[in-house]
Amino acid sequence: MSEALVLPKIERKQSRLHGYGVFALETINKNKRIIDYAGELINNKRSESREDRYLSRGCIWVFRVNRNWSRDAAVGGNVARFVNHSCRPNCWIEVDQKTKTIWIRAAKQIRKGQELVYDYNTDGDKAIPCKCRPKCKTKL
Numbered sequence: 001m002s003e004a005l006v007l008p009k010i011e012r013k014q015s016r017l018h019g020y021g022v023f024a025l026e027t028i029n030k031n032k033r034i035i036d037y038a039g040e041l042i043n044n045k046r047s048e049s050r051e052d053r054y055l056s057r058g059c060i061w062v063f064r065v066n067r068n069w070s071r072d073a074a075v076g077g078n079v080a081r082f083v084n085h086s087c088r089p090n091c092w093i094e095v096d097q098k099t100k101t102i103w104i105r106a107a108k109q110i111r112k113g114q115e116l117v118y119d120y121n122t123d124g125d126k127a128i129p130c131k132c133r134p135k136c137k138t139k140l
Ligand SMILES: C[S@@+](CC[C@H](N)C(=O)[O-])C[C@H]1O[C@@H](n2cnc3c(N)ncnc32)[C@H](O)[C@@H]1O
Pocket: 015, 017, 018, 019, 020, 021, 058, 059, 060, 061, 081, 082, 083, 084, 085, 086, 128, 129, 130, 131, 132
């Protein structure tokens, strides 16, 4: 019998990086699956106009699954949509291409109280200056 997947406890709260972020409420071991990035599965042709609309308000909600599909967390998203970007992340992304599930996983041991961050790896407009650290030159 397969073991039930118990996900670690996390919370959304104000972040120093931007707006809300997501924080660990307990120690999370390396590689542990933390949460899936939920959202409506949409074809990339349809996603572009939505992405432009969100970006005009300074927001990135659409996660590219592959060359055909994206998930739009603005529709049916969960708390994962508040996970901020860092160029020095403590989480990594695993995509199950069969189910198109996007898992946020721990890249190292994450202590209680630390903010969860992953590398957005954006390839779009590069309109938002990254605030992951002073003088970071990355644009999201
Ligand atoms: C998926 S949302 C993350 C949640 C967001 N903090 C909020 O409160 O809505 C992505 C947006 O957060 C902001 N963001 C995330 N990481 C950032 C960073 N390292 N530097 C600057 N802005 C960031 C950008 O505006 C981006 O469009």
